[in-house]
Amino acid sequence: MRYTFLPFIFLGFILLFSVNENLVNRTFQINSFTTNVVKPIAMVKNEADNIKEKSELLYCEIQPDGFSLPELEIFTKAFEGYTALETQGKIKNNILTIIDFSLSSTKDRMWVIDMVNKKVILQTLVSHGIKSGKEFAKSFSNQNESYKSSLGFYLTGETYIGKHGISLKLDGLEFGLNDKARERAVVIHGAEYVSRKLANKQGYLGRSQGCPAVATAIAPKLIQTIKNKSVLFIYHPTRMYVNKSKLVS
Structure with missing residues (x-):
């Protein structure tokens, strides 16, 4: 009689082993999933912290040379x-x-920074698109004939002589935000309507068809300084840009 329980005991050991094995496998899967998810998040956070630390150190080293600096966050x-x-x-x-x-467009809101010598070369007035706003730019577009400014990162291209004199082509680097810059003929050029006198008189700067235009006296030197694949970043705190950009976090 006592031997009749042996098969049941043996079966119990098999079931217990099977349950434990499943638990181990599930624990391993959960740990693997956690590692695969948490590690990239930690890496991204560390990278962001590293960029922030480096930018703060560099920011403190930049010599204004009589100009101001942009806000640290920007x-x-x-x-x-x-x-x-x-x-x-x-x-x-x-x-x-x-x-x-x-x-405000009445402020010197363009900075040109030499990243090697760590100094501000120029700070000056710059226009926004006529449909982006009056004194303040509030609306932005990547569409043709929108007459609005486009946000984000650009690389400067080659120069040419147009109706505004020497001008500088721009290549928008952010899809859906400014990648139609060439197609829209968004360039840096000089313009008579970029004038401190005019800004003081009417309370806002003259506006462009979407180009970041500068004063005619400033344009030649500025263009020669930044041409041929330097970086231009046009900033505005709208969430629309941050949500779409692949270059800022």
């Missing part, structure tokens, strides 16, 4: 994209130009 975003483009080997001219369209 510089950090510009530096993040600049670093990514530098890593991709796309930059040939180590100049970073930042335009802050959160500021």
Whole structure:
């Protein structure tokens, strides 16, 4: 009689082993999943922290040379994209130009920064598109004939002589945000309507058809300085840009 329980005991051991094996396998799968998910998140966070730390250190080293500096938060975003483009080997001219369209058009909201010598070369007025807003730029587009400015990162291209004199072609690097810059003929050029006198008189700067235009006296030197694959970053705090951009976090 006592031997009749042996098959049941043996079957119990088999079931227990099977349950434990399943638990081990599931635990391994969960741990693997956790590792695969958490590790990239941790890597991204560390990379972002590293970029932030580097940008803050560089920011403190930049010599204004009589100019001001852009806000640190904006510089950090510009530096993040600049670093990514530098890593991709796309930059040939180590100049970073930042335009802050959160500021009034009556302010000097364009900065040209020499990233090698760590100094501000120029700070000046710059226009936005006539359909982007009046004193402040508030609306942006990548569409033809929108007459609006486009946000994001650009590489400067070649120069040409047009109706505004020497002008500089731009290549938008962000799909859906500014990649139609060439098609739209969005370029840097000089314009008579970019004038401090005019801005003071009417309370806002003259506006373009979407180009970041500068004063005619400034244009030739600016264009020669930043031409041939330097970085231009046009900033505005709209979430639309941050949500679409692949170059800033």
